[in-house]
Amino acid sequence: MPDTNPIDPEQGPIAPGGGYGGGMDLAASDAEALEREPGHGQEPGGPTGKPRSLWSDAWRDLRRNPIFIISVLIILFLIFISLWPGTIATQDPLAANLSKSQAGPEPGHPFGFDSQGRDVYTRVVYGARASVTVGVCATLGVVLLGSVLGGLAGFFGGWWDAILSRISDIFFGIPVVLGGLVFLSVVTNSTVWPVIGFMVLLGWPQIARIARGSVITARQNDYVQAARALGAGNSRMLLRHIAPNAVAPVIVVGTIALGTYIALEATLSYLGVGLKPPTVSWGIDISDASNQIRNAPHMLLWPAGALSITVLAFIMLGDAVRDALDPKLR
Amino acid sequence: MTEPTPVTSREPILRVRGLVKHFPLTQGILFKKQVGAVKAVDGVSFDLYPGETLGIVGESGCGKSTVAKLLMNLEQATAGEVFYKGQDITKLSGRALKAVRRNIQMVFQDPYTSLNPRMTVGDIIGEPFDIHPEVAPKGDRRKRVQELLDVVGLNPEYINRYPHQFSGGQRQRIGIARGLALNPEIIICDEPVSALDVSVQAQVINLMEKLQDEFSLSYIFIAHDLSIVRHISDRVGVMYLGKMAEIGSDAAIYEHPTHPYTQALLSAVPVPDPEAREHRERIILSGDVPSPANPPSGCRFRTRCWKAQDRCAQEEPLLAIPARFAQATTPVAHESACHFAEEKDVVGAA
Incomplete structure (x- = not known):
């Protein structure tokens, strides 16, 4: 009034x-x-x-979120050092000097030496490549395989859905570490690919379930019915209407899972079935150092710290993206 | 129909005969067995004439929206036929179905979920042209979309905006523009205004009436608001528990209802005149709507009807002009599915 x-x-x-x-x-x-x-x-x-779309709204939120900015800076730095480790670590990660075995920090060697007398700083920098490669490739594989299979199951339903859901139940039932011990112990290839393949094999059901659920939710929306009433085919409905509205949860879970895949790679390497020397990996170094934790704690702390920060950065990124994409928080 | 209105003398554009939709109730996850069925629509028949508006009213869960989905072929009918210009469209698929879809379009209930939030208004209204490229040549589409926006009373410059930038009424106009894009002959409106504010409802209804005259559209208008249905409809069908209880011209249904369910519905319509309100009789139904998975025998309304007798439980009343009114010349002679159909003036002085 x-x-x-x-x-x-x-x-x-x-x-x-x-x-x-x-x-x-x-x-x-x-x-x-x-x-x-x-x-x-x-x-x-x-x-x-x-x-303005949901994505541009999300981007506006993210740009102002300090958690997002910190995690993105850490991740960009990680990607940089895994592509060009030589720019900040000039020594050879495999060069061993047994006279320096387990020696503490000294000028030019800020993190000290490991049991073989190799420079811990150089190895931490070079180890990023294995972790980032495993994390990124495993996540890409899991997201592609899981969202395609889960999305089709959710869209078509029926037998395809029933069979796929039971298969994913079976894969869910396999304990990851036990499965890794069994599966990877028979593999002699020492590159990152068997590890990535194993993670994709066991990881896809998680994304498939999420993709299936969000496709089923999106499929029931009136705008999908409206497209069908207009005479749209399955591919148009899936690609134009369902996929853009169902992809957000997959992206969020994929980002968070990336961190856990990096941790899983370290776990498997620690157990001796993941990556194998001469590949440089945080998991291998943590494994080697864990026996010497009383004599030379610096050997464990640096690679373990790098691993924790990396995993945390990806999980924080996933968390920030989830908040930004959640319409309920608007 | 004995009522001498001009619409009924023409050939119907849509003839619905014995339409049935049962949703199976199943048990078991992998090996499903059917333990029953929700009889959402159980034998509905009606005609739609060119240029008319057929209102379908009924309370929630009576199968109104399922009828709309069956007519649109969004659900597969369990039985029955829908003839569009003599062709049964329930059995069509592929190219033939796509061709029929051009002529029958739908406006959805909820303007907040019927528009894809990731597409601009131009993409949403232009999508019909992508699916049916023969309707508009490629270079012409943007212009056509802007014309459609203009027709439904929106600024043609809004073409690059997203649905969330519009109010509910504006979104429903976008939905109407999408329905109009293919120049259909029939538009099925599934509660098109029930999600809108009352002030906006009138705007949208008036727009729909204007468009009906402009493009000679036939509407099937599904709603639960009796006043709006009366305002827009030429004929009205009343549904109860998956069946048509009574169907006739709006004067027949609103002024001469013969089915007790219609009478009960009408007695619940708010009357703005306090004088008339004092004098009218309100029919309060007892009990709830029975489950459509297990409907009563005989007449489906008998469990709540004050006139129910043994005959109602044994013999299902058919939708036909009651024998006692067959010779009548007033609108009271319309189809009503009741053994004891009689006139009862429930609207009173209004």
Whole structure:
């Protein structure tokens, strides 16, 4: 209701009776403003405004989120050193000097030496490559395989869904570490690929379930029905309507899972079935150092610290992305 | 139909005969066995004439929306036929179905879920042209979309906006524009205004009436708001528990209802005149709607009907003009599925 308070500076000079008229004007100008700019999201700009989607809203949120910025900086740094480790570590990670075995830090060797007399700093830097490769490749494989299988199961339902769900139950039932011990102990290849293959094999059901669930949710939306009523085919409905609306949970879980795959690689390497020397990996170094924790704790702390920070960065990134994509928090 | 209205003398554009939809109730995860069925729609028949609006009313869960989905072929009918210009569309698939879809379109209930949030308004309204490229040549599409926006009363410059930038009423206009894009002959409106504010409902209803005149559309208008249905409809069908209880012209249903369920529904319509309100009789039904998985024998309304007798439990009343009114010349002579159909003036002075 129009406020007729005479103290109001804007209404003060108006002639008697102007309070009500002023209110009417206000209502009219409000209506005009609404006509010009419907809904929220009024960006200053042309009359058509700037289109805003869920993703651009999420990006706006993320840019202001310190957790996101810190985790992205850490991850960018990790990617940089795994691509070009030589830029910050000039020594050879495999060069051993047994006379320095388990020696503490000294100039030029800030993290000290391991049992073989290799420079711990150099090995921590070079170890990032194995971790990042395993994490990124395993996540890509899991997300691709899981979202395709789970998405198709959710979309078509029926027998395909029943069979796929039972198969994923079977894979869910395999304990990861036990499965890794059995599966990887028979593999002699010392590169990262058997480890990645194993993670994809055991990891896809997790993403498949999430993809299936979010596809089923998206499929029931009226806009999918509307597309079907227009005569749209399955591929159009899946690619144009369902996939863009079902992909957010997969991205979030994939980001968080990336951190856990890095930790899993370290676990398997620690158990001696993951990566094998001469590959440089944090897991191998942690494994070697764990026997010497009383004599030379620095051998364990540096690779373990690097591993923790990396895993934490990916999980923080996933968490920030989840918050930004969650419509309930808006 | 004996009522001498011009619409009924024409050939119907859509003939629905004995439409049935049973949703199976199953047990078991891998080896499913059917333990029953929800009889959502159980033998519904009606005609739709060119240029008319057929209102379908009924309370929640009576099968109105399922009828809409069956007509759109979004659900597979268990039995029955839907003839569009003499062709049974329930059995169609592939190319033939796609061709029929051009002529029958739908406006959805909830404008907040019926528009893809990841697509711009231009993409949403232009999608029909992507699916049916023969309707509009490629270079012409943007112009066509802007024309459609103009037709439904939206600024054509909004073409690059996303649905969340619009209010509910504006979104429903976008949904209507999408339905209009293919120049359909029939638009099925599944509660198109029940999710909107009352003030916006009138705007959308008036827009729909304007578009009906402009494009000579036939509407099937599903709603539970009796006043809105009366306002827009030429004929009205009343559904109860998957069956049509009564169908006739709006005057027949609203002024001369003969089915007790219709009478009970109408007696619940708010009357704005306090004088009339004092004098009218309110029919309060007892009990709840029975489960459609286990409907009563005979007449489905008998469990809540004050006129029910033994005959109602044994013999199912058919939807036909009651014999006692067959010779009547007033709108009271319309189809009503009741053994004891009689007129009862429930709206009173209004």
